[in-house]
Amino acid sequence: MSNSFELQPVKIKAGQRIHASQSCLYSNQIEPISAELLGNQRCAFVMAGPNHPGIYSREHLLAVRFLPRSWAKHFSGTQIQESQLNSLLQEELQVLRNRKTALVNRPGDAIRWVHGDADGIPGIVIDDYGEIVVVQSGSQAGDFLLPLIIKTLLNLTEKPLFERSSGQIRALEKLPERTRWIRPPSSTQSVEEVVTSLSGLSMIFRPQRCQKTGLFLDQRENLAMLRNILSVSNARSMLDLCSYAGAWSCAAAQTGILEFTAVDQDKDALELCATNIKRNTTSEKSDAKINLLHGDLFEILSKLNREKQTFDVVVADPPAFTKSAKHVPEARRAYQRLSKLASRLVNNEGIYVACSCSRHIDEEDFYEIVSSALDPDDWIYLGRGRQSPDHTVLATDKHSLYLKALYFMRRGSLAQFSSSNISRGENP
Ligand SMILES: C[S@@+](CC[C@H](N)C(=O)[O-])C[C@H]1O[C@@H](n2cnc3c(N)ncnc32)[C@H](O)[C@@H]1O
Structure with a gap:
């Protein structure tokens, strides 16, 4: 039996106008969702209007960060199944990988597979370095989504998977640093150094440092x-x-x-x-x-x-x-x-x-x-x-x-x- 997530509606504050071009909703534009409704979570999946699924973050100025609009029809009830989210993410990540590979058009080059909110995946960056995939969460919304992202990535790729959630942006949000292997390399692969290609250059970096x-x-x-x-x-x-x-x-x-x-x-x-x-x-x-x-x-x-x-x-x-x-x-x-x-x-x-x-x-x-x-x-x-x-x-x-x-x-x-x-x- 799959787990499910509560879906919360978003109420726009009286007098607030939302512009069609907004890439998120700000905390002063919406009624806060009570801690009681959120359970012990800082975030929740939400539906803003008829076609804007998103993630709500209780303590963030960017209060609602949008998920892909194409997911709206699956966000119509009061709950969404984890299995449904996994298959939506799987489909989305495949589409993004194909598009990015075509746009970069340099076979063998490392690519930015997911570029956070601009790709409809709030707070999450995924870079595919060829030898390994590195995932990074830069916000509360990203941390909320991360377990689902990891599950999806483990299905989509057989490569070693490293999490590098660190840096100034996490410090500003008072989020802890996490650098860890999610799927470690096999014993024959180097854990210390990764060799990759960028713009046709042969480059080494060290995921841990x-x-x-x-x-x-x-x-x-x-x-x-x-x-x-x-x-x-x-x-x-x-x-x-x-x-x-x-x-x-x-x-x-x-x-x-x-x-x-x-x-x-x-x-x-x-x-x-x-x-x-x-x-x-x-x-x-x-x-x-x-x-x-x-x-x-x-x-x-x-x-x-x-x-x-x-x-x-x-x-x-x-x-x-x-x-x-x-x-x-x-x-x-x-x-x-x-x-x-x-x-x-x-x-x-x-x-x-x-x-x-x-x-x-x-x-x-x-x-x-x-x-x-x-x-x-x-x-x-x-x-x-x-x-x-x-x-x-x-x-x-x-x-x-x-x-x-x-x-x-x-x-x-x-x-x-x-x-x-x-x-x-x-x-x-
Ligand atoms: C945008 S990154 C450079 C990226 C690099 N040129 C590349 O293409 O891979 C900025 C670099 O500046 C370095 N840096 C930051 N502040 C610096 C300072 N005050 N003096 C010297 N280096 C600094 C950082 O360590 C970092 O490596």
Whole structure:
């Protein structure tokens, strides 16, 4: 006999208007569901209006997070069977896997199978790294759904399954950290290190000691763009700021670059970065020269500037400088300072890539911030990149289009030319 879940109706508060484009219901828009009705749970399955099934979280500002609309007909009574939810989830995850694989269109690459609320699976991220699948819950709603998700995943895949529910977002919600094998690897598989492919790069990460679920899969297309740009350049040296496990350096290594400086405050990640660069170096003539700088990005950048060091490629891929709209002014200043310090280190004909994963700074604003930090006249803009398409974007929520990557090339310096020739009135 299958277990069942109570289904609660959602009542909109008098005077509140719900917009068709809302991706959730806020706590000030609905009547709270009493603790008594919720039993000892913090969450419940709910039905909002005729066609919005969702998960209610008692203590959350995002009070109702929506499940797929296509599930509405199964949410019509006062209860829903666990077996019904399992088969709905199984169907949904299969559809998502097929869509993501087609969108990414890189056979063998790791994919973001489920991207949380944007995919209709509130609070849950699932990344398939080929060798293993990693699941992450980032909220109360995610924790509520997780046992059903795990059951479904164990049915859908035979791969080892790891849970990595950790990070700032859980800390903010006062949720405990959980990192554990749900289905451990077989005795012949390595538990320590996972080898995977991202944008065709061969990358290693350690599930027990990593950030996010393992790698930053959202940069997939942007890594490919750097590789395309470098494939027709004579670049030899690269500075990878906030390198983590070195994905950007690996993309450069595949084009023949052999001198790398990687900066990060995560010591484990820097070690992996060196390993990953070596895995992706294509040159047989000599070994890659790798300089690992452990410490704060801004301190190290200031030092490199004082030492007048220069590089043919500089990539700056920092963490989000703001997680809320309130701190956007400070974040804008930090991005500007970063671009000023980083772009000064780029040689003539060299490439500067500036990234931002701050949801509260949009593409045009970021372009303005970065371009205004570059020396005037010295640069051309080559193009921009965004998050990999397996990181689903809600058309109505511009914040879900969070990742930005801008590519610039430093030209021969017009400023030097004008000060030596034009200002003295000489003919060029
Ligand atoms: C967005 S991730 C970088 C992702 C990486 N470039 C990639 O593509 O895999 C940001 C990185 O910045 C590092 N970081 C955060 N604050 C830092 C700081 N103040 N100085 C140096 N590194 C920092 C984190 O450890 C993390 O590895």
